[in-house]
Amino acid sequence: MTTTVEPIAVPGVSTDSGVTTPAGFRASGIASGIKDSGALDLALVVNDGPKQDAAGVFTRNLVKAAPVLWSQQVLTERRLRAVVLNSGGANAATGPEGFQDTHATAEKVAEALTSDEQEVGAIEVAVCSTGLIGERLPMDALLPGVDTATSALSSSPESALHAATAVMTTDSRPKQANASHPGGWSVGGFAKGAGMLAPNLATMLSVITTDAALSGEALDTALRAATKATFDRLDVDGGTSTNDTVLLLASGASGVTPSLDDFISTLTDVSMSLVRQLQADSEGVTKLVDITVTGAASDGDAVRIGRTVAEDNLVKTALFGSDPNWGRVAMAVGRSDARVDPSMLSITINDVPLLADGVPAQDRSTVDLSGPHVEIAIGVGDGDHAATIYTTDLSHGYVEENSAYSS
Amino acid sequence: MTTTVEPIAVPGVSTDSGVTTPAGFRASGIASGIKDSGALDLALVVNDGPKQDAAGVFTRNLVKAAPVLWSQQVLTERRLRAVVLNSGGANAATGPEGFQDTHATAEKVAEALTSDEQEVGAIEVAVCSTGLIGERLPMDALLPGVDTATSALSSSPESALHAATAVMTTDSRPKQANASHPGGWSVGGFAKGAGMLAPNLATMLSVITTDAALSGEALDTALRAATKATFDRLDVDGGTSTNDTVLLLASGASGVTPSLDDFISTLTDVSMSLVRQLQADSEGVTKLVDITVTGAASDGDAVRIGRTVAEDNLVKTALFGSDPNWGRVAMAVGRSDARVDPSMLSITINDVPLLADGVPAQDRSTVDLSGPHVEIAIGVGDGDHAATIYTTDLSHGYVEENSAYSS
Numbered sequence: 001m002t003t004t005v006e007p008i009a010v011p012g013v014s015t016d017s018g019v020t021t022p023a024g025f026r027a028s029g030i031a032s033g034i035k036d037s038g039a040l041d042l043a044l045v046v047n048d049g050p051k052q053d054a055a056g057v058f059t060r061n062l063v064k065a066a067p068v069l070w071s072q073q074v075l076t077e078r079r080l081r082a083v084v085l086n087s088g089g090a091n092a093a094t095g096p097e098g099f100q101d102t103h104a105t106a107e108k109v110a111e112a113l114t115s116d117e118q119e120v121g122a123i124e125v126a127v128c129s130t131g132l133i134g135e136r137l138p139m140d141a142l143l144p145g146v147d148t149a150t151s152a153l154s155s156s157p158e159s160a161l162h163a164a165t166a167v168m169t170t171d172s173r174p175k176q177a178n179a180s181h182p183g184g185w186s187v188g189g190f191a192k193g194a195g196m197l198a199p200n201l202a203t204m205l206s207v208i209t210t211d212a213a214l215s216g217e218a219l220d221t222a223l224r225a226a227t228k229a230t231f232d233r234l235d236v237d238g239g240t241s242t243n244d245t246v247l248l249l250a251s252g253a254s255g256v257t258p259s260l261d262d263f264i265s266t267l268t269d270v271s272m273s274l275v276r277q278l279q280a281d282s283e284g285v286t287k288l289v290d291i292t293v294t295g296a297a298s299d300g301d302a303v304r305i306g307r308t309v310a311e312d313n314l315v316k317t318a319l320f321g322s323d324p325n326w327g328r329v330a331m332a333v334g335r336s337d338a339r340v341d342p343s344m345l346s347i348t349i350n351d352v353p354l355l356a357d358g359v360p361a362q363d364r365s366t367v368d369l370s371g372p373h374v375e376i377a378i379g380v381g382d383g384d385h386a387a388t389i390y391t392t393d394l395s396h397g398y399v400e401e402n403s404a405y406s407s
Numbered sequence: 408m409t410t411t412v413e414p415i416a417v418p419g420v421s422t423d424s425g426v427t428t429p430a431g432f433r434a435s436g437i438a439s440g441i442k443d444s445g446a447l448d449l450a451l452v453v454n455d456g457p458k459q460d461a462a463g464v465f466t467r468n469l470v471k472a473a474p475v476l477w478s479q480q481v482l483t484e485r486r487l488r489a490v491v492l493n494s495g496g497a498n499a500a501t502g503p504e505g506f507q508d509t510h511a512t513a514e515k516v517a518e519a520l521t522s523d524e525q526e527v528g529a530i531e532v533a534v535c536s537t538g539l540i541g542e543r544l545p546m547d548a549l550l551p552g553v554d555t556a557t558s559a560l561s562s563s564p565e566s567a568l569h570a571a572t573a574v575m576t577t578d579s580r581p582k583q584a585n586a587s588h589p590g591g592w593s594v595g596g597f598a599k600g601a602g603m604l605a606p607n608l609a610t611m612l613s614v615i616t617t618d619a620a621l622s623g624e625a626l627d628t629a630l631r632a633a634t635k636a637t638f639d640r641l642d643v644d645g646g647t648s649t650n651d652t653v654l655l656l657a658s659g660a661s662g663v664t665p666s667l668d669d670f671i672s673t674l675t676d677v678s679m680s681l682v683r684q685l686q687a688d689s690e691g692v693t694k695l696v697d698i699t700v701t702g703a704a705s706d707g708d709a710v711r712i713g714r715t716v717a718e719d720n721l722v723k724t725a726l727f728g729s730d731p732n733w734g735r736v737a738m739a740v741g742r743s744d745a746r747v748d749p750s751m752l753s754i755t756i757n758d759v760p761l762l763a764d765g766v767p768a769q770d771r772s773t774v775d776l777s778g779p780h781v782e783i784a785i786g787v788g789d790g791d792h793a794a795t796i797y798t799t800d801l802s803h804g805y806v807e808e809n810s811a812y813s814s
Contacts (some may be wrong), residue, residue: 063741063749093749095766133734134767237720240607242738288642297687313644313720321810327540330500331649334470342470342500359502360541396719396806402721403728403802 004172005372007280008288013273018176020160021188022211023047024251027153029162032145034088034138040166042142043085044149045207046113048362051252054080055219056126057227059244065092066099067127068243070106074126078216080249081124083207084109084149085167086142087192092242101137102127108143112150128245130169130192130206145258164190167205170401172281177273181264185212185254186268191274193282206231206246206274212263213252222264223248230271234302234390236282237398238311246271260264285399287319289374290388297383301338305378306389308336316394319374326354333378344381350374357381411579413610414687415695418435420567420680425583427567428595429618431455431658435559436569439552441495441545444669447573449549450492451556452614453520458659461487462626463533464634466651472499473509474534475650481513481533485623487656488531490558491516491612493549494599496666500648509534512812515550519557535612535652563572571597574612577808579688584680586673592619592661594673598681600689613638613653613812615680620659629671630655637678640710641797643689644805645718654677686797691804694726696781697795704790708745712785713796715743723801731774733761740785751788757781763789 007015019027025047032042047054056075058068074080086106091098106122113120129137153159164174171192178188189208214222227246248267249335258266279288291309309315312332318325327346333340333347343358350368353361374393414422420534426434431456439449454461463482465475481487491512498505513529520527536544560566571581578599585595596615621629634653655674686695698716703709716722719739725732733754740747741753750765757775760768781800 039608061738061741062747063737063752075770090734093734093752093762093765093767095750133737134762135734238718242734242741312647313805317806317809320806323810325539327497327500327542327649330470330540331468334468334649340469343502345470345500355500356542358500360500360543365539394806394808398720398801399724399727399801399803400722401805403730 005280005285005288010269010273010276013177013179013269015177015273015277017157017178018160018164018188018190019045019207019209020155020157021178022186022209022251024211024253025157025209026153026155027163028149028154029078029166030145030149030152031194032148041086041088042145042149042164043163043166044076044082044153045163046082046153047080047249047251051213051250052079052081053214053216053219053250054078054224054248055216056245056247057223059241061242063093063242065090065129065243065400066094066102067091067129068245069099069128071128071245073301074123077123078220079124080126081115081120082109082127083126083247084146085205086137087167088128089129089135089137090243090352091129091133091137092133094134094136098136101139104139105142108146112146130167130205130243133242153244165324167192170283175274175281177270179270181258181262181266183256183258183262185210185256185258187270189270189274191278193278204241205243208248208270210250211252211254212250213255213257214250214263218260219248219250222260222267223356225264226268226271229268230275233388234275234278234308235307249330275390279392282392284395285392285400286372286395287374287393288372289319289376289391289393291376291378291391292388293378293380294386295380295382297339299385299387302385302387304338305333305336306387308332309376310389310391313394320393320395322369324349324364324369326364329376330355339382340380341382346379346381348377385403412687412692412695414683417676417680417683420586420676421586422584422680422684424564424585425567425571425595425597426452426614426616427562427564428585429593429616429658431618431660432616432619433560433562434566434570435556435561437552437556437559439555440548441493447569448493448495449552449556450570450573451489451560452570453489453560454656454658456658458620458657459486459488460621460623460626460657461485461655462623462630463652463654464630466648468649470500470649472497472536472650473501473505474498474536475652476506477509477513478533478652481530484530485627487533487654488527489516489520490533490535490654491553492535493544494537494574494576494611496536496542496544497540497650498536498544499540501541501774505543508546510525511546512549519553519629533654537574537612537650540649574599577690582684582688583682584677586677588665588669588673590665590669591619591665592663594664594677596677598685598686601812611651615655615677617657618659618661619657620662620664621657625667626655626657629674632671633675633678636675637682640795641682641685641766642714642717643799679764682797686799689799690801690808692799693802694779694781694800696726696798696800697785697789698785698798700781700785700787700797702787702789702791703792704746706792706794709792709794711745712740712743713794715739716783717796717798720801727800727802729776731756731771731776732769736783737762747787747788748789753786753788755784761802
């Protein structure tokens with residue numbers, strides 16, 4: 001259970017700092033007392049501009065947490081001055097009073113950031129929460145904590161680390177990434193989550209910053225393109241939490257407006273690094289599993305097949321046991337609701353072809369699954385659409401962490 | 408891991424015998440050598456008539472095993488003289504040669520049953536297989552085994568038990584059920600499977616017999632009605648195997664033609680008893696969990712919500728830990744793709760209301776989950792459709808049995 005799995009590195013991306021790498025941003029992470037343990041639990045990220053363009057993507061779960069409902073509303077303006085994030089409580093399924101708590105938090109941050117030079121409104125403040133679903137937040141700790149977090153704001157790498165740490169729940173380590181483009185701008189960010197549907201205390205949250213100068217529309221396009229290939233392809237246990245949120249804030253402080261393609265490329269790299277870190281820190285993980293589907297009839301079918309295999313408990317437990325039981329992969333493909341012709345199906349694990357055009361190929365005993373990396377390639381032979389899903393195995397550690405025996 | 412969970416009893420149904428309870432049937436179960444262990448691995452059920460009407464339902468998995476493809480073809484005639492079943496190999500994803508093996512098995516059974524009095528054709532013989540996917544069956548053991556199984560045929564309760572035992576894979580005990588109707592006819596059957604998508608070696612198989620006199624059309628209608636409310640509502644880990652099959656054979660030996668309603672009622676009771684036994688013997692089970700959804704906008708939505716909650720690893724691990732973490736249930740409902748209005752959602756666990764119309768109700772600490780029975784009631788408040796899904800928790804035992812460490 002205590003084995004550490006190292007994340008797969010993304011070329012060109014550093015993991016030593018995050019949201020304060022781009023110019024124009026300050027961050028902080030403090031202990032407000034939401035968590036009884038006294039651990040960091042409140043993070044603040046502030047965009048000092050000169051621009052405050054922003055974009056966000058949110059969970060598709062219909063039971064959305066109060067902070068998601070609030071931040072979606074705020075983001076319709078595609079402009080953010082600040083993001084406040086707390087761990088220790090998801091503020092989901094908390095009814096109208098929970099929404100009022102989120103609103104009060106945004107109001108408090110706006111008030112704390114308002115000075116002689118600037119007037120900040122609550123409508124410029126996104127809110128993210130993560131933790132147990134169905135319980136109200138201790139506002140008597142949270143609201144004073146906003147003042148403490150505001151005082152602690154700084155553009156240092158340490159502050160970025162504190163922010164990345166303050167959003168952790170069952171995460172064993174903070175997750176940051178940053179990349180600098182030769183064109184004179186950079187992207188940085190942090191993420192938390194011990195799974196896509198983050199096990200135990202729910203939620204995948206990420207805040208990404210850039211000092212590139214881009215409009216809200218361009219940021220929205222870039223964020224959707226990047227998340228589609230990264231965060232949306234991470235699937236540890238099939239879930240989509242009530243609080244999943246990825247926010248992108250642009251300060252324009254570099255004075256450079258990159259091409260949209262360049263920006264999407266760097267943003268995707270940073271997002272991918274965060275996804276690799278989430279994958280490697282998911283609860284109970286012992287294997288990092290990439291499932292690549294090719295030859296599908298549509299993008300939707302490629303993703304559907306990859307997700308069904310990624311979520312299949314029999315495939316996942318076999319991988320935990322280092323057993324290349326490709327029959328379970330075939331079974332999962334067949335039940336995926338995607339268009340599949342069994343006589344065209346091929347399955348390869350760690351480069352060993354096991355099923356070729358519907359007929360068994362090499363013996364499964366020739367597959368080496370002793371290492372932490374597993375690549376499952378599924379050929380559908382029915383089109384030219386492809387997708388890769390990033391997942392993990394299902395281990396005793398996962399059951400232990402999520403069965404409350406450990407808490 | 409060694410704790411035994413007792414199945415929930417179905418009133419009016421006995422579990423002391425199975426397919427030979429109705430008149431007109433003989434059965435056997437023998438060790439043909441397919442399994443290296445020497446355990447029983449080949450079962451035969453023969454309908455001596457006077458009638459041979461039959462019906463079958465099969466897996467919806469697109470990667471269908473050879474015996475499923477064969478038996479579906481056979482069942483288009485709605486007539487079965489015999490069913491031959493083997494454990495020790497699923498004969499799935501085995502290509503055209505695997506289909507030839509199934510065909511040869513049916514031919515061999517037809518030959519063995521042919522006598523001076525009767526000519527039996529392969530087209531009257533259904534074949535079922537269960538075990539590892541992707542490996543050919545040892546036909547040199549299986550074919551001679553058919554002769555042995557034919558010699559062993561008898562209408563005794565012991566023979567029914569041998570047949571129910573010979574289909575077991577990771578099942579810890581045989582599963583039989585029978586019910587006699589005061590109208591002078593009866594229904595009996597067996598099932599195997601350690602889950603819906605039967606973990607480890609795949610497959611849920613069931614053969615049910617009756618001495619009622621009913622047409623193939625009536626049997627088909629009855630079987631679909633009964634399975635919809637029983638086998639189709641069992642969901643241990645979201646899977647649908649490559650081999651799932653339920654066959655219903657009617658001998659007409661009672662000379663009684665019951666009303667369709669009466670027959671469906673008894674058939675459903677027998678099926679439900681088998682489902683309760685499957686649920687209680689599923690791999691690693693420590694909790695028997697019934698999820699009842701009411702107030703859904705459609706039957707499809709009710710089933711969708713129930714299945715999503717039943718398959719959710721966070722809900723299942725919380726139940727293993729006796730933790731009434733209803734927030735995870737709310738999350739699963741929200742991600743189910745069913746129509747859900749969070750402000751109308753209610754969740755009750757073991758009679759304690761935890762969420763009422765979208766607002767937290769009683770404290771979860773008041774829920775007692777120390778026993779093996781868990782009832783989760785989900786009120787959607789959006790219509791009048793309902794469904795109950797039967798599932799289990801997700802335990803260390805499940806991971807252990809399926810990770811190959813145990814094999």
